[in-house]
Amino acid sequence: MSPPPDLRSWIELLENERELVRVTAEVDPDLEITEINDRVVKAGGPALLFESVKGSRHQLLINQFGSERRMCLAFGVERLDDVAAKLEGVLEMQPPQGLVDKVRGLQKLKSIADSLPRRVRSGPCQEVVLTGDDVDLDALPIQRCWPEDPAPFITLPAVITHDPRSGVRNVGMYRMQKVDKRTTYMHWQIHKDGRADYLLADGKLEVAVALGLDPITTYSASAPLPKHIDELMLAGFLRGDSVEVVPGKTIGIDVPANAEIVLEGYIEKDEVGLEGPFGDHTGYYTAAEPFPVFHVTAVTMRRNAIYPSIVVGKPPQEDAWLGKATERIFLPAVRMTVPEIVDFDLPIAGAFHNCCIVSIRKAFPGQAQKVMHAIWGLGMLSLTKAIVVVDEHVNVHDYNEVMFYVGANVDPKRDVLLTEGPLDHLDHAPTQQFYGGKLGIDATRKGPLEGTREWPPEIEMSPEVKALVDSRWSEYGIELVGAAENGRMRQSLAPLRHLLRR
Numbered sequence: 001m002s003p004p005p006d007l008r009s010w011i012e013l014l015e016n017e018r019e020l021v022r023v024t025a026e027v028d029p030d031l032e033i034t035e036i037n038d039r040v041v042k043a044g045g046p047a048l049l050f051e052s053v054k055g056s057r058h059q060l061l062i063n064q065f066g067s068e069r070r071m072c073l074a075f076g077v078e079r080l081d082d083v084a085a086k087l088e089g090v091l092e093m094q095p096p097q098g099l100v101d102k103v104r105g106l107q108k109l110k111s112i113a114d115s116l117p118r119r120v121r122s123g124p125c126q127e128v129v130l131t132g133d134d135v136d137l138d139a140l141p142i143q144r145c146w147p148e149d150p151a152p153f154i155t156l157p158a159v160i161t162h163d164p165r166s167g168v169r170n171v172g173m174y175r176m177q178k179v180d181k182r183t184t185y186m187h188w189q190i191h192k193d194g195r196a197d198y199l200l201a202d203g204k205l206e207v208a209v210a211l212g213l214d215p216i217t218t219y220s221a222s223a224p225l226p227k228h229i230d231e232l233m234l235a236g237f238l239r240g241d242s243v244e245v246v247p248g249k250t251i252g253i254d255v256p257a258n259a260e261i262v263l264e265g266y267i268e269k270d271e272v273g274l275e276g277p278f279g280d281h282t283g284y285y286t287a288a289e290p291f292p293v294f295h296v297t298a299v300t301m302r303r304n305a306i307y308p309s310i311v312v313g314k315p316p317q318e319d320a321w322l323g324k325a326t327e328r329i330f331l332p333a334v335r336m337t338v339p340e341i342v343d344f345d346l347p348i349a350g351a352f353h354n355c356c357i358v359s360i361r362k363a364f365p366g367q368a369q370k371v372m373h374a375i376w377g378l379g380m381l382s383l384t385k386a387i388v389v390v391d392e393h394v395n396v397h398d399y400n401e402v403m404f405y406v407g408a409n410v411d412p413k414r415d416v417l418l419t420e421g422p423l424d425h426l427d428h429a430p431t432q433q434f435y436g437g438k439l440g441i442d443a444t445r446k447g448p449l450e451g452t453r454e455w456p457p458e459i460e461m462s463p464e465v466k467a468l469v470d471s472r473w474s475e476y477g478i479e480l481v482g483a484a485e486n487g488r489m490r491q492s493l494a495p496l497r498h499l500l501r502r
Ligand SMILES: Cc1cc2nc3c(=O)[nH]c(=O)nc-3n(C[C@H](O)[C@H](O)[C@H](O)COP(=O)(O)O)c2cc1C
Pocket: 155, 156, 170, 171, 172, 173, 174, 175, 176, 187, 188, 189, 190, 191, 192, 193, 194, 195, 221, 222, 223, 224, 225, 310, 312, 319, 322
């Protein structure tokens, strides 16, 4: 199944898959939608298309990403790991051996070349063009999410800028607090590429904001790519079809042709305003801070444009699945730099930057510590506050299993590493913003090479006896809930248990 090319076909797919409910009752974008959506997200419920939002003619889509199944539908895969496999194929390209290999290599290279955005002359995103006094953000059903938020916030934008030096495009997802009809703030946190473009700007920086894209392009805006890689290229690669762009009407930036809504505008280097507080994905309100002011010079739209939204807050929320997609999709890239890594898990309850569980193929003393330092030096993972390292056979997604090894294998005096470094912009716990403590827990097995006593063997039943009990199970007459014929837990139930635990 190929991924949906725009938001409307995505909505159609969700509807066909019984993953979307249309709400016709009038709802208030001021807090009410948050509470409705919160109940639906927590119950693992469907995407919601609010057809009648108080004060606006536009429909509002929310919870499009709120489950693993919908995330997979968005990418057209069975499991999120299948997306990673595609990326891995390209990352691990070796010099080809023989003709078949060469052809395969060329196909892979072609898939990269085909990923580049393609400029087209016109696109549905400019069916309606509003400039000057016609620009009116009040017409959009922008949500005020939580009671102490001072204003409505645009929460699911793809914000496009270009590096003033290199010209390379950047697309990121940064919330935008509405100030008035033609102005918002731009929440560019200090570690982000968008902010780097802004800091490099001399005076004025043009900005385009795309709202309501096909799900892969929306996801790509949230992906932590290195600065010199254009997120629209990742989107094209993951879609298997390049993203079409059209020139902006009032700015020199190309915008995604399939967008429901585009805000065009600019930011003046020295103009900031007090943004926030905002009920954030940390589960707390982040304090008001100065952020750049975004002036909107044009709003372009499809006819009957659909406005996309998301609410973050105490986990789990819809953004959990955007984060999980990143965890899966970026595993091959992480392994490229730290090859002993087998798998990693960023628990949803850890808001992604608070905790990372990683399993490694350990071959030498101190390797767990090596991996901790590598993670603390790797892209956005560098902001991770706590890292737990386990051996390769441990399932990092099974938190009980991880807890078992943390309890069983750790001598806190020997295996806990306390250090310090950069922390997430939004983390309120450190004494000083942006900088503070880091915790590493080495729960791998140790050995004499690491100065310990002989490590005892782990208990495992022998394969012969397991096979014997498998074959004789029916004779025993024992019925277990959720178990297969042989008394073992069914494999297919594992993901379900996993979900329930979240
Ligand atoms: C729903 C959602 C909201 C986000 N809001 C912000 C935000 O307000 N500010 C920010 O700097 N990052 C925010 N992020 C994270 C960035 O989108 C993410 O770090 C992305 O990689 C940034 O792109 P960049 O590295 O190209 O700047 C948000 C992510 C999601 C999924």
